[in-house]
Amino acid sequence: MNVAVCVKQIPDPAVPGSLSSDHTLDRSGKLILDESDSYGVEMALQLVDAAGGGEVTLISMAPNDEVSGLRTALAMGAAKAILVSDPALAGSDALSTAKVLAKSIERAGDIDLVLAATESSDGYTGTVPAQVGELLGWPALTFSRHVEIADGKVKVQRQTEAGYDEVEASLPAIVSVTAGVVEPRYPSFKGIMAAKNKPVDKVTAADLGLDASQVGWAGARQEIVNVEQAPARQAGEKFEDDGTGAEKIVAFLEQLKVV
Amino acid sequence: MRFAFTDDQIAFRDAVRELLEKECTPAHVREAWTNATGRIPGLWEKLTDMGVVGMLAPEARGGLELTMVDLVLILEETGRCAAPEPIVETAAFGVPLLERADRTVATARTLVPWADTADVIVTEAGRFERDAVELVARPSVDGARRLFEVRGTPAPVDGDAIAAAFDRAVVGTAAQQCGLAQRMLDMTVEYTKERRQFGVPIGSFQAVKHHLANARIALEFARPLVYRAAATLDPVHASMAKYKADEAALMTARAALQCHGAIGYTTEYDLHLYMKRSWALARSMGDGRLHRSRVGAAIL
Numbered sequence: 001m002n003v004a005v006c007v008k009q010i011p012d013p014a015v016p017g018s019l020s021s022d023h024t025l026d027r028s029g030k031l032i033l034d035e036s037d038s039y040g041v042e043m044a045l046q047l048v049d050a051a052g053g054g055e056v057t058l059i060s061m062a063p064n065d066e067v068s069g070l071r072t073a074l075a076m077g078a079a080k081a082i083l084v085s086d087p088a089l090a091g092s093d094a095l096s097t098a099k100v101l102a103k104s105i106e107r108a109g110d111i112d113l114v115l116a117a118t119e120s121s122d123g124y125t126g127t128v129p130a131q132v133g134e135l136l137g138w139p140a141l142t143f144s145r146h147v148e149i150a151d152g153k154v155k156v157q158r159q160t161e162a163g164y165d166e167v168e169a170s171l172p173a174i175v176s177v178t179a180g181v182v183e184p185r186y187p188s189f190k191g192i193m194a195a196k197n198k199p200v201d202k203v204t205a206a207d208l209g210l211d212a213s214q215v216g217w218a219g220a221r222q223e224i225v226n227v228e229q230a231p232a233r234q235a236g237e238k239f240e241d242d243g244t245g246a247e248k249i250v251a252f253l254e255q256l257k258v259v
Numbered sequence: 260m261r262f263a264f265t266d267d268q269i270a271f272r273d274a275v276r277e278l279l280e281k282e283c284t285p286a287h288v289r290e291a292w293t294n295a296t297g298r299i300p301g302l303w304e305k306l307t308d309m310g311v312v313g314m315l316a317p318e319a320r321g322g323l324e325l326t327m328v329d330l331v332l333i334l335e336e337t338g339r340c341a342a343p344e345p346i347v348e349t350a351a352f353g354v355p356l357l358e359r360a361d362r363t364v365a366t367a368r369t370l371v372p373w374a375d376t377a378d379v380i381v382t383e384a385g386r387f388e389r390d391a392v393e394l395v396a397r398p399s400v401d402g403a404r405r406l407f408e409v410r411g412t413p414a415p416v417d418g419d420a421i422a423a424a425f426d427r428a429v430v431g432t433a434a435q436q437c438g439l440a441q442r443m444l445d446m447t448v449e450y451t452k453e454r455r456q457f458g459v460p461i462g463s464f465q466a467v468k469h470h471l472a473n474a475r476i477a478l479e480f481a482r483p484l485v486y487r488a489a490a491t492l493d494p495v496h497a498s499m500a501k502y503k504a505d506e507a508a509l510m511t512a513r514a515a516l517q518c519h520g521a522i523g524y525t526t527e528y529d530l531h532l533y534m535k536r537s538w539a540l541a542r543s544m545g546d547g548r549l550h551r552s553r554v555g556a557a558i559l
Contacts, residue, residue: 075274186278189310189323192270 001051001149003044004105005078006116006132007037009062009069013121023224024091025122031062033069036117038184040177041073043147044115045185051149055079057111059104061089061097067200074195075187082108086204091217094123098131099215103208105136107201113154114174118143129176139169142176264332272332276339278305283340285529291343292402292532296376298343303363312350313360320359327351327427331489334431338438341536343403345373347544351431353379356416356424366428367543370397374407383421385413401539403532422494425544429497430488432544433504437485439537440478440504440511446530447471447515454520461518470514477507495557498550505547508537 009031011017018026033041044056058073058081070081082104089100105111114136119126133140144156145164154173157164187195205215212218239248253259264272287299294300306312314330316322323329330351337346345365353364357379365377374380374394380387392411399406448471451462461467481503488496512534516523523530541547 071270186305186309187274188308189271189274189314192274193267196267 001048001054001112002057002110003048003054004057004059004108004111004114005037005040005044005073006059006101006114006128007041007069007073008034008120008122009060009066010034010120010122017122019227022091023227027063031066031069033072034117034121036119036121036179037073038076039179039181040115040117041076041078042182042184043177045077046182047113047147047149057082057108059101059108060084061100063090065202070200071195072187074198075191076185077191080199080201082201082203084203084205084208088205088212088216091220092215093220093222094125094127095131095221096215096219098128098135099210100205100208101128102132102135103210104203105132107203107208112171113149114172116174116176118176118178129174133174136174139173141167141169141173144175144177145181147175147177147181268329268332271329272336274309275311275333275336278309279336279340279342283342285532288341288343288403288532289529297373297403297405298376302342303344306344306346311346313354314350315355316360317358322354322360327430327489327492328486331430331434331486334434335438338435339442341403341439341442341533345377347428347431347435348372352424352428353381355427356381356420368545370406371409372399372404372406374409375405380409381416381421382409382413386416387411387413399539401535404536404539423492426492426494426497429501429544430485430492432540433481433485433488433500436504436508436537436540437478437482439533439540440474440508442533443511443515443530443537444471444474444478447518451518467518470518474507474511474514477510481507495554498545498553501545502547502550502554505541509541512537
């Protein structure tokens with residue numbers, strides 16, 4: 001069984017991010033594997049392992065031929081990667097991204113299942129997996145907290161507010177997984193050394209047959225018109241304790257229905 | 260000749276750092292102070308799976324046939340998070356000595372840390388199998404680093420091999436001291452940026468800055484000696500490294516304590532976990548006196 005995993009390489013969340021003048025996130029520095037994607041990579045490795053054959057292919061779209069995050073996932077055990085890097089893709093919205101990923105999955109060929117995170121840790125649109133499914137004409141199962149392959153079908157437990165739904169679909173399909181679906185492994189030293197020699201297929205939008213007018217700023221149907229700071233947290237109300245402090249705390253907690 | 264670490268060596272270090280930041284947090288180390296073994300359950304297996312423990316073992320024995328230069332940055336990381344594991348004792352000392360990576364080794368010149376959880380114990384007297392010795396627990400300043408007196412009849416071990424293993428452990432311990440110094444310095448820099456007095460962060464006071472600068476200088480002078488000793492494995496280089504790394508760690512511990520003020524003295528605050536490890540390691544694998552005399556004998 002061959003599994004493709006959509007992985008995003010994002011600016012290190014530990015470093016304060018900055019915005020470019022066009023309101024997009026500055027991605028010029030070193031990018032790392034989005035932690036939410038490490039669950040998909042681990043899930044893919046386990047599914048391929050359980051199937052007894054096949055390989056894991058990574059699909060990523062990133063500026064400046066960035067491969068740092070891909071190397072991490074390759075070190076975990078993925079076999080190869082397709083990296084789409086093209087200045088024409090700057091400004092791509094979620095749908096343009098989905099077009100690029102869908103074309104890349106077609107390029108990978110012979111893919112039985114695509115895994116993706118529920119949403120990226122820097123964009124949070126959460127719409128790309130369903131869009132990729134639609135573009136490919138494949139079923140899209142989202143918010144999966146458990147994934148298994150049986151009888152040529154993919155069966156997932158789809159997280160809901162109350163619990164989970166059991167959903168299944170025929171293959172090929174795309175599945176988005178939640179954090180915690182599996183515990184991602186740490187890459188071993190042998191994996192790190194091997195990752196350097198694993199193939200990364202670097203392609204442009206044109207290589208995928210995408211016209212420049214369909215992607216990037218030109219193809220974007222979303223426009224970021226302004227960015228504002230999130231409102232600062234309001235200062236709490238201060239009481240001087242005149243002997244009735246405990247009662248005030250209890251009244252406050254009652255109001256919150258905590259007690 | 261290139262006097263810098265390779266991309267692989269940096270990548271190994273980063274991988275270990277990421278693992279330890281998740282699996283060896285201050286909360287984990289704190290718990291090890293009071294649990295049954297002083298170690299962090301499951302951490303050894305994760306380090307083994309990653310390839311850390313067997314780095315220096317021959318490939319045929321499941322190792323990676325790497326060198327002390329590859330290992331030194333990783334041991335620095337284990338120091339940075341005060342990993343309560345016999346990693347210097349096993350990866351640097353025991354694995355090349357026994358030429359196998361599947362046995363946990365405990366070793367020391369006097370009281371042996373984590374001897375109760377090891378498979379093999381090696382002292383200057385020789386080699387002991389764990390199940391053939393009597394262990395007597397002794398108090399340690401570092402609650403996670405359990406110390407034992409070892410009683411039993413040792414099997415002889417080649418003296419030259421022990422000496423070489425000791426020097427590797429000296430370098431490894433020095434690397435851990437650098438990591439500890441870095442951690443304590445980082446904690447203190449963060450703290451002095453947040454703690455305010457007279458309306459400003461205390462880190463803006465020159466007297467506080469001087470402490471931190473002195474610690475940084477000591478660390479920056481120690482590190483190259485540690486890296487050189489890892490490359491040459493010369494006993495005198497190892498002694499220089501250990502002496503200066505101990506000095507850096509002890510000086511940083513003192514500066515950190517001073518700059519933290521009263522909170523630094525409390526066991527509820529994390530600083531003591533790193534400070535006490537640095538005190539313990541300064542007396543482990545040869546103290547300052549031993550290493551000064553080894554350097555002295557070589558140059559006089």
